[in-house]
Amino acid sequence: MTLRTGVLAAAALFAVAGPAAPQTQWPTAPLREGTLAFDARATVGDFTGTTTTLTGRMTGGPALADVRGWVEAPVRTLVTGNDRRDRDLNQSMESDRHPTMRFELEGVTVVRRENDSTLVTLAGRLTLHGVTRDVTLPARVVPEGAAVRVRTEFPLDVRDHGIGGLTRAFGLLRMQPVITVRVDVVFEPTAGPAAAAVPPPPAPAGTRPGSAGRFPG
Secondary structure, three states: OOOHHHHHHHHHHHHHHHOOOOOOOOOOEEEEEEEEEEOOOOOOOOOEEEEEEOOOEEEEEEOOHHHHHEEEEEEOOOOOOOOHHHHHHHHOOEEEOOEEEEEEEEEEEEEEEEOOEEEEEEEEEEEHHHHEEEEEEEEEEEEOOOOOEEEEEEEEEEHHHHOOOEOOOOOOOOEEEEEEEEEEEOOOOOOOOOHHHOOOOOOOOOOOOOOOOOOOO
């Protein structure tokens, strides 16, 4: 009777505990590649500035909410397809004094799952023209094998960062102060155990997107 009771107790304990659930592990990884672009409107025509000279790193953890990191780019690497406009851009952004644009990630909030990607909000600090401001950005996170892709698109009022010089030629040429910033970056760990494929996180219950802007497609 004692043996039978012990066997039943062990079986019940195993049934309750069950096998250990696999744990999602987001990697610690350097930035492999990326693009930063902005779309601007001006009296002489709309234009886009772009750079692919980005550096950065993400620090992983067991949940997407644990991920931290940073991305930065040199201001002088932004090109618009017009040399004179590029010179005006560097003059307005005072790239000699403030050579770097940087975003530091301080928190991630999962909003919802969509197929193979996750919509999140990224809370952090954006430094531009030597002025640092707290921001909350809508983003899409997509696991790509061992790599992690992050895309965000958001409006930015350059006056919030003290950027002037938007008017040239006695007011005949003027750029609108609100631009649209687009960032597409891929982080990938070096070869080894940490480079295993990243499974998507479970869908959160009862969450809704905030007012940080529209999520990138």
